Amino acid sequence: MSSLDRLTQHAEARVAQLHETGRHRTLKPTHRMAGARASRAGRDLVSFCDNDYLSLACDERLIDAACEAARRYGVGAGASRLITGNCPLNGILESRLAEIKATESCLVFGSGYLANVGAIPALVGRRDTILMDELSHSCMHAGARLSGAEIRIFEHNNVRHAETLMQDAPGQVLLMTETVFSMDGDVAPLDELAALCERHEAWLMTDDAHGFGMLDQANPALVQMGTLSKSAGAYGGYVCAPAPVIEMLTSRARSLVYTTGLPAPVLAAALAALDIMKAEPERAVQARSNAALFCDLMALPAPESLVVPVIIGDEDRAMAISAALEQEGFLVTAIRPPTVPEGTSRLRITFAAGHSEADVRRLAQALKEVVPA
Ligand SMILES: Cc1ncc(COP(=O)(O)O)c(C=O)c1O
Incomplete structure (x- = not known):
C-alpha cells in the first residue's frame, strides 16, 4: 500500500468512527x-x-479602522513580533488593556488559545502543580499539559475542594479558572479563590474570555488572560500581569516567540472596539x-x-x-x-x-x- 493510501485509509476510518459516535462535525x-x-x-x-x-x-467603525491600518501598515506582520513584526499598534493596545485591567503590564498574543498555551507553560513546569476548575476551557487544559506540571482538577467552583487539593501540592501552585464559564454562563468565586491562593502563596490566573467588557466585578487575579475575539469583536488574545511577568513571557512564551504577530488591521479594529466599549x-x-x-x-x-x-x-x-x-x-x-x-x-x-x-x-x-x- 502506498503512503497516500495508508493516510487516506487512516483518515476515513477515523471519520467513520466520528459518524458512528455522532461526533462528526462540518463547517457551514x-x-x-x-x-x-x-x-x-x-x-x-x-x-x-x-x-x-x-x-x-460588523461595526462600521471597526471596519474603517481595519481598512485604514491595512493601508498604513499592510495586512501581515511579516514575522514574529520579536523579529520584524512589532507593529506600533501592539504597544498601544497593550497599554490600553493594562489600564482597563488595572495591571502593570500586558502582552498581546495571536489569539486567546495561543495566550493560554504560551503563558501557562512559561509560568510553571514539571516540578509544579496546576489546580484547575473542571469546566475550564480546552486551551487551559492544553496549556496545562504542555507545562508538564502535575494537574489537579477541582469540582466546579468548589473552593473547599481546591483547598483540599492544594494541601500537599508539589512546587509552585498555579490555580486557574474562568471568570465567566463559557458553556454554563456562571461566574467563578474570584475573591474566595484569591484569598485561598494568598494563604498558600499560590498564583491565581483567570481566563476572562467571556467576562471582558461585560462583568463589572473587579478581578483580583495576578495573571489575567483574555481574548479580543468575543466582546471586542475582533481577534487576538492577551495576558495582563505585573511587569516582570510580562517581561518573562515576552522571552519565554513559545506561542509569542515562534509565531507571527497579529495583522495591523486586527489590532486597529480591537483598539476601535475598546474606544466604543468605553464611550457606549x-x-x-x-x-x-x-x-x-x-x-x-x-x-x-x-x-x-x-x-x-x-x-x-x-x-x-x-x-x-x-x-x-x-x-x-x-x-x-x-x-x-x-x-x-x-x-x-x-x-x-x-x-x-x-x-x-x-x-x-x-x-x-x-x-x-x-x-x-
Ligand atoms: C474560555 C475561553 N478561553 C479561551 C478561548 C480562546 O479564545 P480565542 O477564540 O481568542 O482563541 C475561548 C474561545 O472559545 C474561550 O471560550
Whole structure:
C-alpha cells in the first residue's frame, strides 16, 4: 500500500468512527452581518450563538479602522513580533488593556488559545502543580499539559475542594479558572479563590474570555488572560500581569516567540472596539437586559452573564431542536460532548447588544414551541 493510501485509509476510518459516535462535525458557510444577523443557505437568521456580545464585529467603525491600518501598515506582520513584526499598534493596545485591567503590564498574543498555551507553560513546569476548575476551557487544559506540571482538577467552583487539593501540592501552585464559564454562563468565586491562593502563596490566573467588557466585578487575579475575539469583536488574545511577568513571557512564551504577530488591521479594529466599549456603556447594558428578559420569559434563574444554557441532555435531540430553530429563523447551535460533559448537550444561547427586545421575545416563543415543557 502506498503512503497516500495508508493516510487516506487512516483518515476515513477515523471519520467513520466520528459518524458512528455522532461526533462528526462540518463547517457551514455562513455570512455574518451587523445587528446580530446572519445568512445561511439563503435563509436570514438572528444569531443567538456567537460571542460578539457587543455586536461590534460588523461595526462600521471597526471596519474603517481595519481598512485604514491595512493601508498604513499592510495586512501581515511579516514575522514574529520579536523579529520584524512589532507593529506600533501592539504597544498601544497593550497599554490600553493594562489600564482597563488595572495591571502593570500586558502582552498581546495571536489569539486567546495561543495566550493560554504560551503563558501557562512559561509560568510553571514539571516540578509544579496546576489546580484547575473542571469546566475550564480546552486551551487551559492544553496549556496545562504542555507545562508538564502535575494537574489537579477541582469540582466546579468548589473552593473547599481546591483547598483540599492544594494541601500537599508539589512546587509552585498555579490555580486557574474562568471568570465567566463559557458553556454554563456562571461566574467563578474570584475573591474566595484569591484569598485561598494568598494563604498558600499560590498564583491565581483567570481566563476572562467571556467576562471582558461585560462583568463589572473587579478581578483580583495576578495573571489575567483574555481574548479580543468575543466582546471586542475582533481577534487576538492577551495576558495582563505585573511587569516582570510580562517581561518573562515576552522571552519565554513559545506561542509569542515562534509565531507571527497579529495583522495591523486586527489590532486597529480591537483598539476601535475598546474606544466604543468605553464611550457606549449602554451596549453592555442592552445585552445584559436581553439575557435577563429571556430568562424571565423562559422562567429560568436570572442570568449571571450573557451565556444562558438550555440543557437538553440527549445529543440528537439537541441537534434536532437547533435545526428546528433554524427553520424558524434563529441560529442557535447545539453544543455536544466532548465540548460539554456527556448527557448535558445543550443550546448555548448568547445575548448581544444588537438583539432587539422583539428578537428575544420571538426566540423565547419559538423555543417554547419546539421544546414543549
Ligand atoms: C474560555 C475561553 N478561553 C479561551 C478561548 C480562546 O479564545 P480565542 O477564540 O481568542 O482563541 C475561548 C474561545 O472559545 C474561550 O471560550
